[in-house]
Amino acid sequence: MRNSFLIASREFMDRWSSRSYQLMLVVGPLLILVFTYFLLKFGDQGKSSLRVLIADPTDLLGNKITSNPTKAVEYSFYTTYLDFEEFRDGNRFKEFDAFVEINEKILNNKTVKLFYRERPSMEVKIKLKFELERRVEEIMIDQFTDLSIDKYRQIKQPLNIDFLNVYDPKNQAENERGWVGLFFGAIILFFIGLFGMTILRSTSKDKSNRVVEVLLASVRSSELMLGKIIGIGLSALFQLLVWAFFIIIGLLIFKEYIFIDIFDPSNYEGMQFATDVKNDILLNSNASRYNMFIELIYHRINYGVMIPVFLMFFVASYFFYAAFFMTIGATAGSESDGQQFIIPIFLLLLLSFYAGFEAIYAPESFLALFFAYFPFTAAMTALINVSIGVTTSGAFQIFFAFLFLLLNAFVFIAIAARLFKNGILNSGHRINLKTIFQWLKKR
Amino acid sequence: MIHIDQLSKSFNRKPALSDVSLTIPSGQIYGLLGPNGAGKTTLIRIMNQILKADQGIIQVDGKLLSANHWKDFGYLPEERGLYKSMSVSDTLVFLARLRGLTKYDAQESVRFWLEKFEISSWAKTKIEALSKGMAQKVQFIAAVVHQPNYLILDEPLSGFDPINVELILSELKSMKAEGKTIILSTHNMKSVEEICDHVALLHKSKLIAEGKVHALREKTINGEFIVRFSGNMIALANALWTEFELIDTKEIGENRFQIVVRQRGERTFEELASNLMGKLKLEAIEKRLPSMQEVFLELIAKEEMNNEE
Numbered sequence: 001m002r003n004s005f006l007i008a009s010r011e012f013m014d015r016w017s018s019r020s021y022q023l024m025l026v027v028g029p030l031l032i033l034v035f036t037y038f039l040l041k042f043g044d045q046g047k048s049s050l051r052v053l054i055a056d057p058t059d060l061l062g063n064k065i066t067s068n069p070t071k072a073v074e075y076s077f078y079t080t081y082l083d084f085e086e087f088r089d090g091n092r093f094k095e096f097d098a099f100v101e102i103n104e105k106i107l108n109n110k111t112v113k114l115f116y117r118e119r120p121s122m123e124v125k126i127k128l129k130f131e132l133e134r135r136v137e138e139i140m141i142d143q144f145t146d147l148s149i150d151k152y153r154q155i156k157q158p159l160n161i162d163f164l165n166v167y168d169p170k171n172q173a174e175n176e177r178g179w180v181g182l183f184f185g186a187i188i189l190f191f192i193g194l195f196g197m198t199i200l201r202s203t204s205k206d207k208s209n210r211v212v213e214v215l216l217a218s219v220r221s222s223e224l225m226l227g228k229i230i231g232i233g234l235s236a237l238f239q240l241l242v243w244a245f246f247i248i249i250g251l252l253i254f255k256e257y258i259f260i261d262i263f264d265p266s267n268y269e270g271m272q273f274a275t276d277v278k279n280d281i282l283l284n285s286n287a288s289r290y291n292m293f294i295e296l297i298y299h300r301i302n303y304g305v306m307i308p309v310f311l312m313f314f315v316a317s318y319f320f321y322a323a324f325f326m327t328i329g330a331t332a333g334s335e336s337d338g339q340q341f342i343i344p345i346f347l348l349l350l351l352s353f354y355a356g357f358e359a360i361y362a363p364e365s366f367l368a369l370f371f372a373y374f375p376f377t378a379a380m381t382a383l384i385n386v387s388i389g390v391t392t393s394g395a396f397q398i399f400f401a402f403l404f405l406l407l408n409a410f411v412f413i414a415i416a417a418r419l420f421k422n423g424i425l426n427s428g429h430r431i432n433l434k435t436i437f438q439w440l441k442k443r
Numbered sequence: 444m445i446h447i448d449q450l451s452k453s454f455n456r457k458p459a460l461s462d463v464s465l466t467i468p469s470g471q472i473y474g475l476l477g478p479n480g481a482g483k484t485t486l487i488r489i490m491n492q493i494l495k496a497d498q499g500i501i502q503v504d505g506k507l508l509s510a511n512h513w514k515d516f517g518y519l520p521e522e523r524g525l526y527k528s529m530s531v532s533d534t535l536v537f538l539a540r541l542r543g544l545t546k547y548d549a550q551e552s553v554r555f556w557l558e559k560f561e562i563s564s565w566a567k568t569k570i571e572a573l574s575k576g577m578a579q580k581v582q583f584i585a586a587v588v589h590q591p592n593y594l595i596l597d598e599p600l601s602g603f604d605p606i607n608v609e610l611i612l613s614e615l616k617s618m619k620a621e622g623k624t625i626i627l628s629t630h631n632m633k634s635v636e637e638i639c640d641h642v643a644l645l646h647k648s649k650l651i652a653e654g655k656v657h658a659l660r661e662k663t664i665n666g667e668f669i670v671r672f673s674g675n676m677i678a679l680a681n682a683l684w685t686e687f688e689l690i691d692t693k694e695i696g697e698n699r700f701q702i703v704v705r706q707r708g709e710r711t712f713e714e715l716a717s718n719l720m721g722k723l724k725l726e727a728i729e730k731r732l733p734s735m736q737e738v739f740l741e742l743i744a745k746e747e748m749n750n751e752e
Contacts, residue, residue, distance in 0.1 A: 212524065
């Protein structure tokens with residue numbers, strides 16, 4: 001084990017001294033933070049508060065919009081005809097950000113025009129639309145029906161159909177959260193793909209350098225293989241932790257100092273009306289999805305469970321996949337020969353994404369159950385299940401899936417060790433199944 | 444002492460070593476000779492525990508060869524290999540630690556060897572920046588840095604210039620003087636004659652000869668004699684008559700010559716001496732021992748003939 005540790009340290013230091021590794025330590029999280037910054041910054045681009053002048057020459061609205069206007073929009077009324085050029089150029093209108101032209105046919109054509117100086121944000125647009133719509137609705141109820149406003153709104157309520165799982169009637173498992181699991185799973189796959197290739201290249205390089213013969217005269221082949229896997233794995237884990245550290249710090253800075261408004265829940269109180277009226281447009285709007293993103297990332301994931309499960313599956317999956325990358329590196333006659341055997345491994349990595357969608361959209365299906373235990377896809381499925389929220393039986397399933405993955409990792413590492421031992425000193429040949437079986441049988 | 448008993452190894456049913464038994468005495472330089480594909484590297488790899496034998500055992504000082512012996516062995520493989528991106532000192536410290544040295548001892552030992560080979564200035568140089576000869580030196584140090592009792596060298600002199608060949612040979616001699624056992628595989632027969640005490644000759648996976656270098660040379664009769672004399676060549680020709688064949692002549696002074704003659708038929712050393720005496724002023728007559736190259740070729744040829752029969 002001492003020798004495996006020495007080899008692991010060397011592999012780690014080899015990665016550490018590589019410029020590309022050092023660069024990626026900083027550039028990786030920076031890119032993610034820049035991406036997140038732009039998502040937050042421009043996800044709801046536009047002016048977030050508006051002073052609106054309502055030009056209502058017929059005084060249809062009666063100088064009133066709502067008894068409880070939102071903070072984001074401040075209304076003033078102008079009961080004379082105003083065209084947009086006058087608004088644009090007139091000094092007395094400079095204090096207003098936008099003006100709404102209420103025409104006399106509004107009750108028939110249900111159309112108004114809003115002229116703005118600076119594009120309002122999605123959130124402000126929605127508030128404004130909602131409040132104007134409500135006011136016009138009140139006038140129409142008054143003019144065309146004998147109903148009270150409350151009665152009318154009661155009638156207008158759409159029919160809701162809640163699709164509930166009979167096993168989860170409270171709908172505790174929310175699909176949206178599954179996407180966070182998918183994201184975490186994707187991180188595992190990304191690192192496995194990246195560092196799996198490093199294992200393959202490092203093994204091929206040692207073979208072509210002939211340094212492997214010097215090493216094998218001092219250590220067992222299994223110690224050498226394990227040392228390489230652990231060393232490269234530690235460099236992957238270290239990179240991941242550095243990324244996580246920088247990303248968490250960055251997100252906290254975004255929350256506390258840069259996008260204070262976005263993260264202030266009181267800013268969304270006004271949005272609550274949207275769900276009151278079940279406005280489909282609003283529910284499907286970008287703003288809705290945008291806020292869901294923040295809600296998901298900052299509030300709805302149980303990181304206390306998510307992070308340990310993530311680390312467990314990260315390590316087990318890494319060892320499991322590393323066995324394959326190591327085998328290819330050790331048995332291939334040349335690096336290019338090994339490249340073609342990478343394709344099936346990457347296809348299995350991609351299968352994890354399919355397994356992820358299956359876990360999100362059809363968690364009760366047989367396929368989802370199969371993927372939960374299938375070692376190639378277990379990590380992704382488990383993380384999605386954890387992010388969605390699991391019951392006690394679900395927790396046991398994840399635990400057994402982890403044990404099964406770990407068992408497979410041990411088995412495949414043992415197989416890889418034998419192939420590594422018999423293949424590492426051979427080079428210049430073309431790898432084929434017959435040779436692999438011969439090496440597997442050889443002591 | 445290393446005792447190899449009935450060692451066999453085959454690859455894809457092709458024998459690489461067949462029933463090889465050897466005893467390598469301690470404190471000696473032992474040469475492993477044989478044409479390409481004879482099984483030398485396989486034997487060396489088994490001794491280094493890189494490969495496992497199909498049959499047979501190896502004992503080191505009476506104990507079965509095991510992982511405990513790693514620290515006692517040093518190895519210079521034929522195909523040299525080092526981590527190109529590592530510095531000279533880091534590489535050597537790493538390899539010394541793999542052989543069981545502590546970090547401190549490894550660093551001290553590396554410092555000692557770099558100074559000894561007068562290459563301390565390369566300590567921080569990356570291996571990839573070294574010339575082939577420089578890298579060979581570093582590779583040699585990697586084999587000896589942990590002060591092994593048994594040093595196994597596969598073609599240790601290839602890639603070295605004549606100056607460094609001398610350096611390595613003298614280093615091997617001084618290690619032998621310290622009581623270390625050195626096993627080397629080489630095609631350089633001159634160096635075998637110069638430094639090896641014992642040799643084993645492998646051919647087509649089998650051991651065909653083993654013994655002390657001098658004894659093997661003595662055993663291989665070539666019927667050649669070196670004669671140093673004063674006189675003239677006509678007198679020599681008369682003296683040799685048809686019983687001996689003159690195969691080399693060298694003038695070593697005024698009317699002084701050194702010749703090599705080969706006996707014909709059953710002629711003996713005594714007959715040569717009596718033929719020459721009185722006809723020439725003899726300075727010396729001695730039996731010319733065959734070179735290791737000749738011994739090597741002779742033994743291989745004999746083995747081939749035996750196989751054909």
